[in-house]
Amino acid sequence: MRFKAILSLIGTAVLVYSLNRSWNFGKPIPPLGKFLDPFHGFWKNAETKSMKPGEASLSGLSGNVSIVYDSTLIPHIYAANEEDLFFAQGYVTAKHRLWQMEFQTMAAAGRISEILGPAAVDFDRGQRRIGMVYAAQNSLNEMEKDPVLKKITERYTEGINAYITSLNYEKLPLEYKLLDYRPEPWTPLKSGLLLKYMAKTLNIGEKDFEMTNALKLFGRETIDLLFPDNEHVGDPIVDNTGNWKFKPTLIDSVAPALPKELVQIKPMEKSSPDVGSNNWAVAGSKTASGSPLLCNDPHLELNLPSIWFIIHLNAPGFNSMGASLPGAPAVISGFNDSIAWGETNAQRDLVDWYKIQFKDSSKNEYFSDGHWKPVQKVVEKISIKGNKPFFDTVVYTHHGPVTFDESYHGTNEKNHYSFRWIAHDPSKELLTFYLLNKGKNHHDYTEALNHYASPAQNFVFACVNGDIAMRIQGKYPVRRKNEGRFVLDGTKTSDEWHAFIPNDQNVMYKNPTRGFVSSANQYPVDDTYPYYVMSNHYEAYRNRRINQRLNEMNKITPQDLMNLQADNYNLKAAESLPTWLTMIDTLKLNPTEKQAYQKLKTWDYINNIESEGASYYEAWYRALYAMIWDEMQNDKLSLPYPTAYTTIKLVKEKPDLSFFDIISTPEKETAAGVVRKSFSEGVKTIETWMQQNKKSPTWADYKDSYIQHLARLEPLSYHVKHGGNNNIVNAHSKRNGPSWRMVVSLEKAGVKAWGVYPGGQSGNPGSPYYNNMIDVLTAEHYFDLHFNTSADQTKKFAVSTLTLKSNSK
Secondary structure, three states, X not given: OHHHHHHHHHHHHHHHHHHOOOEEOOOEEOOXXXXXXXXXXXXXXXXXXXXXXXXXXXXXXXXXXXXXXXXOOOEEEEOOOHHHHHHHHHHHHHHHHHHHHHHHHHHHHOOOHHHHOHHHHHHHHHHHHOOHHHHHHHHHHHHOOOHHHHHHHHHHHHHHHHXXXXXXXXXXXXXXXXXOOOOXXXXXXXXXXXXXXXXXXXHOOOXXXXXXXXXXXXXXXXXXXXOOOOOXXXXXXXXXXXXXXXXXXXXXXXXXOOOOOOOOOOOOOOOOXXXXXXXXXXXXXHEOOOOOEEEEEEEEEOEEOOOOEEEEEEEOOEEEEEEEOXXXXXXXXXXXXXXXXXXXXXXXXXXXXXXXXXXXOOOOEEEEOOEEEEOEEEEEEEEEOOEEEEEEEEEEOOOOEEOOEOOEEOOOOOOEEEEEEHHHOOOOHHHHHHHHHHOOOHHHHHHHHOOOOOOOEEEEEEEOOXXXXXXXXXXXXXXXXXOOOOOEEOOOHHHOOOOEOOHHHOOEEEOOOOOEEEEOOOOOEOOOOOOOOOOOOOOOOHHHHHHHHHHHXXXXXXXXXXXXXXXXXXXXXXXXXXXXXXXOOHHHOOHHHHHHHHHHHOOOOEOOOOOOHHHHHHHHHHHHHHHHOHHHOOOOOOOOOOOHHXXXXXXXXXXXXXXHOOOOOOOOOOHHHHHHHHHHHHHHHHHHHHHHHOOOOOHHHHHOEEEEEOOOOXXXXXXXXXXXXXXXXXXXXXXXXXXXXEEEEOOOOOOEEEEEOOOOOOOOOOOOOOOOOHHHHHOOOOEEOOOOOOHHHHHHHEEEEEEEEEOOO
């Protein structure tokens, strides 16, 4: 009996130990005892739509703050002063999005290995080797010099931490329980990291290594043909031809020498070229109400919890509403009593790579202008869940970090390259958004943008007084022709950035005669603008469709612009498919191909949910694109791919181009030959898909748009049916799409606004507000954003209230 008792005791001890620690068998498993505990585990994360009124007594507030939740869980915050307002914003945002806030900033800082273990080490090294914390710290140092910004970030931080300190295991967000860790205190640096995280998403798409390799392999003439600086298609964002009256900043016009070596480096994963956006503002002369209308529609990778958090901020002298970034104070894309604003990505290349010459293998000194300069070495300690820490030494020159070396993505590369990124420079973008939140007119908008540096954005504007405007704002180096397209010589400071375009010489205009302003990531400006403008990708289709529709429309209503945001017309297909179909000999098609041909011939170029023609076109285009650019598929070297517009243009205009010859076949193909072969390949792709999925290839099913949980947790992610695609105004592709849609009517009697995004206000998968906006967006509907000036006005829309009370003595 005693022996059995001992065995039972041992078994109990083992069970208790097993259930109260995490395990990892390829995927992390939380401590099941705590996780399944019915009183404190994941069951406590289940929520219902009904919310009881609540109170929280908090130190740090100077007075009470009233928070009214409307039916979509949008918090309307009413405070007696700005300090309490930003404290409350931090508290409320953390209440609904804490895990997301911390996970994103830990990702930015290269600390995901602390949560997910060894699988994330390469990612973490990459974040540290491009200097994410270095960039965030430089910006924070700059922000803290401004007493207003310092106070805002401190109060926002205090609000977040007030919520964190209130948490026990039972109240932890679900992901902390699943991944078995706890939140750490928030700091202003984390808010800086979040802004740099967005800068990386929007501003690191450069192809300097790839272009350098292409230059070496194909020559300058081919580079100019395949990768023109300006495709000259459609309207630029600002066409001010002949009216740039300022005296531009001049630098030495001698272009940097072109590199002659191949670069055998595997670049880090870049943001998809699908990451872009639409925005526009229409003057009252074109609207039914006589008041301006403004729209914003940023396209980003779609995740859950959602990228944005809608919030209404109200205090004396402050009344703004719109989309905020969880982890950063103020509203980023929104409106107030007088103005509205929104952003799209400006696409400009603000990254350069400099070839560095080290003195010896110690990498303690590097050559610059005839002298050996000391490097700075930063030892990065990467803590790894369940393992010993990994230590990585990152070398910095005056340009920035040397990202790749023999230990990281550069095994076969004998040279070293230093990373120059505009986001490393001290800046205070947060001041821009704070001033926009309080802005009253175009002058205030202009002054706010003077403080904005990175990532470069197209800022649209409208005002109740009737003004509309667009400004392409960022900190842009003055470049010589072709500077920045290829790697540069790091041994000469003459190849570096020597001046920046003055703010008042950035591309902008106000109240154009056509009655609207718009941007959709296209080329920014007409050819008479005196500065060299360059990027690796400008959009060629969405912007033309938007401008076509806005030019045609009059007596425009908010609903008209909602319909335009949801426009599924495929201009790319309309300009390419008729030509391709003429290259197909229908007498040589098999029955399946004939059926596909007929679907394509009768297709209306609309990528709606039920369209099968859209699916066949996409399969054909993908097959064609891969066959044409098979020369770019190189296991040893990274090479760039031309844009869709250039590809389609070359098929029409240069049918004998050597790139149309498929490397893997003995025949010498021309454009017609590769079009025919890719048609058959595309049809086979659709047939295979149909066999696997046992259904017709309707566009929504074939595209299979997917909104993924940030931690890539499949049960917390969603497949959605929606029309559109990249290059379409409704730019919803498989993983990227409309992350926030806003329509604002700037009426003097009172601003009205509508908005929606693919997710929900809550970050808790157990809440009905986690994904309740997804079906609304895919149905092309919007929520009324109840904008007002007092808590009493909001109460008729309220589902709950939360009062934050000061317990300060």
